[in-house]
Amino acid sequence: MHTVWKGSISFGLVNIPVKLHTATENKDIKLRQLHKECNTPISYKKVCEGCQKEVNEEDIVKAYEYSKNKFVVLDAEELENLRKENEDKVVEIIDFVKLEEIDPIYFEKTYFLSPDTTGTKAYALLRKTLEDSGKIGVAKIVIRSKEQLAVVRVYKDALVMETIHFPDEVRSVSDVPNIPSVDVVVQKELDTALMLVEQLTTVFDPTKYTDEYRTALMELIEDKKANGTVNVTDKKPLPDNVTDLMSALQASLEKTKKPPTRKRTTKTKKNA
Template structure:
């Protein structure tokens, strides 16, 4: 792999020279748009309708539209003069518990590798984070953009996930449909817990595959080979109206798929203590 960025991690007066690598890659099946008439790829041009000519990359500038049709022009030197815009640093601000960070803040993932003889100080930081069980919240400047990030140990290396700022995360309370009110019975909650227990397993990433992409690639291979492709038959799912019936059916389906006996419920012995705790909380609240 080729690094996409070089810089340094700084915490206190310690600097760790690092290289940045992409930790993930999209494997979406890519298509080109073709002209239906001649089957040739369509070209996308940088075209100025005012000058009626194509524009090269060297002639492009970045403009912020502050009013309709009016722009403020910013050039590279303007971005470099901004705080953090000129640096190639990952500045650690705090060490926190990983569980305190809501995953909704995560954006893109990267690996950080030691660079320029920084193996020892890199290993020192990695070991300190492993033994403390902490992750680092940092500020990073990449390509004239300063963003938040979290550093943690993953797969034997330091990884970095860029993050959204709090004002970039939308409030779920702004969704009208979330202002609902329903009543749940203890039996319904208990059945839902049984369903969760029936579907509980250890997280094994390799068992989750992109079935849609696999089917799409198979379809493309069949078309290339000139074979006819049969359309799969999709059975219509029966509509279950009653909530309790839906929960029961879901539990039975989960048990059958996982080869469990129909009468067994994982964690069944834990249900009564949970129920007793709920009763205790209601008594403490004066509900009787």
């Protein structure tokens, strides 16, 4: 299993060398975009909206847009220094709470924690402590220059760390429109609904739930392959060096075949 982070867990004076492994994987089927005429993959280029020129990685700087079209530019050295100041390789447990006290809306991503060669005994100690106490640890960690709030808990025989959102990252429910008041429920309808819930109540078994769309899509793809319905291009695919899809989409501008007018316009073309 690939290691995405290496450091330690600390609680009190206990320090446990650990490795972090992604616990889940995205199994969405990725579809490429091709030019309809020749089946060549479409690529995206980073283009400056101001001068209509394609830019290289070394010509790009990062900035924060504090108001419309007003930016504070941050150079690479400033960002690197800030990252080094805040990147302690430690999962620091600062509190212990009950799992049921945290609403699922806060949970983000799950990682397995494995002990390093010298940390097996301390790892087992923390695991047993969490099991016997019925508590989970609330911790902070820096991953890829971003500080994260997280919880450490026991899952089967392993410790897992789940990153959770900070409170200001969860939007207020008061901003949700058209929520009905609590007094609009008819008792007879409620009784019927409760009966339906009772009839459908069972023990949770995750293996009974499958992605039916993904299964059907793969069956369609395999059927087309088996029947020879495959499009092949003889042209070499264009290199795709996009790192940020959103900025790539915004920057996917091209030169128009028509002579430019005095009033600058932005048009999008298909790249083959």
